[in-house]
Amino acid sequence: MSAGSPLLAELIEALRCLPGVGAKSAQRMAFHVLERDRAGARRLAERLSAAVERIGNCRRCRGFSETELCSVCASPARDASLLCVVESPVDQAAVETATGFRGLYFVLLGRLSPLDGLGPRELGLDQLTERLRSGEVRELIVATNPTVEGEATAHLLSQLAREAGVRATRLAHGVPLGGELEFIDRGTLAHAFGSRQTLT
Amino acid sequence: MSAGSPLLAELIEALRCLPGVGAKSAQRMAFHVLERDRAGARRLAERLSAAVERIGNCRRCRGFSETELCSVCASPARDASLLCVVESPVDQAAVETATGFRGLYFVLLGRLSPLDGLGPRELGLDQLTERLRSGEVRELIVATNPTVEGEATAHLLSQLAREAGVRATRLAHGVPLGGELEFIDRGTLAHAFGSRQTLT
Numbered sequence: 451m452s453a454g455s456p457l458l459a460e461l462i463e464a465l466r467c468l469p470g471v472g473a474k475s476a477q478r479m480a481f482h483v484l485e486r487d488r489a490g491a492r493r494l495a496e497r498l499s500a501a502v503e504r505i506g507n508c509r510r511c512r513g514f515s516e517t518e519l520c521s522v523c524a525s526p527a528r529d530a531s532l533l534c535v536v537e538s539p540v541d542q543a544a545v546e547t548a549t550g551f552r553g554l555y556f557v558l559l560g561r562l563s564p565l566d567g568l569g570p571r572e573l574g575l576d577q578l579t580e581r582l583r584s585g586e587v588r589e590l591i592v593a594t595n596p597t598v599e600g601e602a603t604a605h606l607l608s609q610l611a612r613e614a615g616v617r618a619t620r621l622a623h624g625v626p627l628g629g630e631l632e633f634i635d636r637g638t639l640a641h642a643f644g645s646r647q648t649l650t
Numbered sequence: 651m652s653a654g655s656p657l658l659a660e661l662i663e664a665l666r667c668l669p670g671v672g673a674k675s676a677q678r679m680a681f682h683v684l685e686r687d688r689a690g691a692r693r694l695a696e697r698l699s700a701a702v703e704r705i706g707n708c709r710r711c712r713g714f715s716e717t718e719l720c721s722v723c724a725s726p727a728r729d730a731s732l733l734c735v736v737e738s739p740v741d742q743a744a745v746e747t748a749t750g751f752r753g754l755y756f757v758l759l760g761r762l763s764p765l766d767g768l769g770p771r772e773l774g775l776d777q778l779t780e781r782l783r784s785g786e787v788r789e790l791i792v793a794t795n796p797t798v799e800g801e802a803t804a805h806l807l808s809q810l811a812r813e814a815g816v817r818a819t820r821l822a823h824g825v826p827l828g829g830e831l832e833f834i835d836r837g838t839l840a841h842a843f844g845s846r847q848t849l850t
Contacts, residue, residue: 455705455714455715455716455720455721456716457697457700457701457704457705457716458701458705458714460697460700460701461697461698461700461701464690464693464694464696464697464698465694467683467687467690467691467693467694468679468682468683468694469678469679469682470675470678470679475670477740477743478669478670478740479668479669479670480701481738481739481740481743482668482669483667483668483698483702484701484702484705484714484739485738485739485740485759487667488702490664490667491667491698491701491702492698492699492702493664493667494664494665494667494668494695494698495694495695495696495698495699495702496664496695497657497660497661497664498661498664498683498691498692498694498695498698499692499695500657500660500661501657501658501660501661501680501684501691502683502684502688502691502692502695504657505655505657505658505684514655514658514684515655516655516656516657520655521655538681538685539681539684539685540677540678540681540685543677543681559685
């Protein structure tokens with residue numbers, strides 16, 4: 451496949467660590483950067499190393515950060531009384547990009563999944579409980595994914611909030627904007643039907 | 651998008667040098683490697699650097715090689731009387747993988763395209779002519795792509811071969827195996843019809 455260059459074969463194999471990249475795409479990527487964009491490849495190598503070495507987790511929200519406190523947690527402009535709990539940094543980025551949310555985050559770095567060894571301790575729930583009990587949080591916005599484990603996690607989070615006397619809310623589920631009823635799965639449609647709202 | 655980490659934003663931007671990777675895939679890749687596969691990312695960074703620094707072009711065939719002569723050119727088992735001309739290293743890899751070809755290659759690293767500043771000199775045709783005239787080549791297999799520029803290049807290559815008294819051949823064009831006539835473009839079908847062969 452690499453016509454005799456071991457370094458090229460190694461590069462193709464290493465590219466497969468990227469999600470969605472199989473043997474064929476990896477080969478295409480390797481040949482592309484070597485033929486046309488060596489500067490880009492050099493920059494990518496540097497930034498990959500820098501990111502892997504220097505991006506850790508924020509002490510407060512557990513999201514990605516290259517400093518002890520991430521810029522969101524460190525910002526005095528954010529409203530500390532609103533706390534949004536997400537499963538992963540990528541979910542945090544999605545909420546941050548899509549919504550005008552100005553509160554803070556807490557990243558679980560997983561979801562309740564005892565079979566995978568992910569319990570309350572791994573999800574940092576001690577730290578979250580402490581924060582809920584400090585009195586600074588007024589509303590806990592639960593934004594876990596609508597999967598079985600995500601729902602179990604949401605249930606546990608709402609219990610924690612109740613025990614700490616904090617109001618817990620959950621993202622609305624229903625028909626996505628621009629979706630057509632015909633193509634929406636039955637579970638979502640049944641849920642949206644059951645949770646119908648009064649037109650004002 | 652990166653929830654406040656400049657290194658993460660830089661990594662996402664750098665990933666876009668890979669072909670077929672847009673903003674959304676780049677973000678997914680960056681989050682994936684940081685969350686789940688830092689070892690893979692570190693290995694990828696090292697191999698990218700190594701490949702970019704150490705893979706050059708073979709002195710003889712101009713294909714990718716980390717040594718002065720690539721392993722194909724250096725191999726005594728290959729038949730030097732057969733020379734296959736391809737446009738790029740990725741085409742060379744395709745021929746090497748798919749066929750049982752045991753001859754040598756010559757990589758043009760482009761195709762005739764005067765508007766892009768690619769003429770006979772850039773394609774190494776002096777070097778190719780010298781090789782054709784040395785008397786060692788018996789057949790020149792032209793495997794340029796069937797595009798307008800590829801065809802023009804093929805035409806020039808056949809001229810060079812004729813002048814050097816070397817037989818030139820061209821890859822067969824026609825209906826791909828497993829293709830259905832209904833879905834094949836008109837040009838290919840017309841060509842295949844015109845070049846029909848006697849059933850034996």
